[in-house]
Amino acid sequence: MKTLNSTTSYITEHLYYPLEVPIHEYIVNKWSVPFLLAIFFGGCAIIMAATVMFVDRAHNHLPATEKAAIWWLVISGTIHLFFEGKFLTDSKGYFSLNHFQMGPAQDLFGQLWKEYAFSDSRYLTSDPFVLCMETVTAFTWGPLCFVVAYMVTNNHALRHPLQIIVTVGQIYGLILYYATSMFDHYYKEVTYSRPEFLYFWFYYFFMNFIWMVFPGILLVSSVRKIANAFNTLDKINGKKYTNGSAKKQL
């Protein structure tokens, strides 16, 4: 334990990578890893089940792919807004480094972030890119996920343009997230993830890669639907319109 300034203390005796990185007032989690993971995935499962039931009741006319889009947008928006938003309000990186609260946190989300940080210690060290990217994700892409989910239910004209904005934001943020830590790993020889399979491959790679897959599917789908719409209108304006064909092509 070493003191970097007069008011706060930084811990260097911990299991995060790089092993010598100073973490502000770090205290080990009091709950076990299986318990924390059960709470997190159990919480996600409950939100997902509630969304599935609500959509089946309130919007049962929607095709299966549109229902699935709503499920994803709601779970993704919930994680952005509440889980990642909680990281930001807890870390308080914006107000003062001296008030960074994640190290000693023992509330549920604080412990979850301290567990996740074994795969990326930048979440415990006020990394500027991670904090800025998470701010945009939590407070822009998070709310927009819910807006787009709502727009799926009433087939709103803004659904596909907004869906492209959200998904490009999620995918670009993730590319920069992977790329910055890989750059530091390979060329600065600074590694933020513990090497074990659970941390590197499951937390860091797989849990984030989900945001490449589903946003990628929704992005491609929106681009195609918009292109089909313009092609259909071109045909209509080009006098090729016959009653009903526009609907069929959409």
Place this chain on the structure above:
Amino acid sequence: MKTLNSTTSYITEHLYYPLEVPIHEYIVNKWSVPFLLAIFFGGCAIIMAATVMFVDRAHNHLPATEKAAIWWLVISGTIHLFFEGKFLTDSKGYFSLNHFQMGPAQDLFGQLWKEYAFSDSRYLTSDPFVLCMETVTAFTWGPLCFVVAYMVTNNHALRHPLQIIVTVGQIYGLILYYATSMFDHYYKEVTYSRPEFLYFWFYYFFMNFIWMVFPGILLVSSVRKIANAFNTLDKINGKKYTNGSAKKQL
């Protein structure tokens, strides 16, 4: 001048901020600032003039706003692909920090980057976020600018979805660019820009803010055009179609 490793030397006697940051093999520019700026803005003016003339000859039927969109996309794509691409190939941050070539560069683009870096020294220090963001900008948004410019000329059905992708990428990258350096300035008390008006307000703020304004205009325009297209198709499918109204509303 201090040596950080056995094969390369880092300079700390320079005028970049923070003043103590080590810059690899830095040598002062041999050309004057007015000359460098004249070359840069003169080059941009020539490319712009050539684009304007080409569009007026080859695509004179296009409305003025569409012509202006092409001018912007071509100049923006050129800067991304050639100027920012040159930064990446010169800096060689990807291959080895020991081969980082910007510090001693005396070619035109090398000197331009060393001049710009007075407003952001991260361009001379292999900052991971700046390198990764510039890679995506140069090799994804750059080429896509040219693709979208081409699609404007033939009113391609993919023009607006791709235009949203490019502009969201440019705007999000810029927000993170501003935000990361402002975070370090205010909360880590590390400042990358010299304080003079020319460096902070003109190079760092204004020259980048251009990429908030024009991509912002194009983004809003694409979102509206797509929403209009879906609304028009809804009316057609809702039997409200009367001949000619679809075209008028687009």
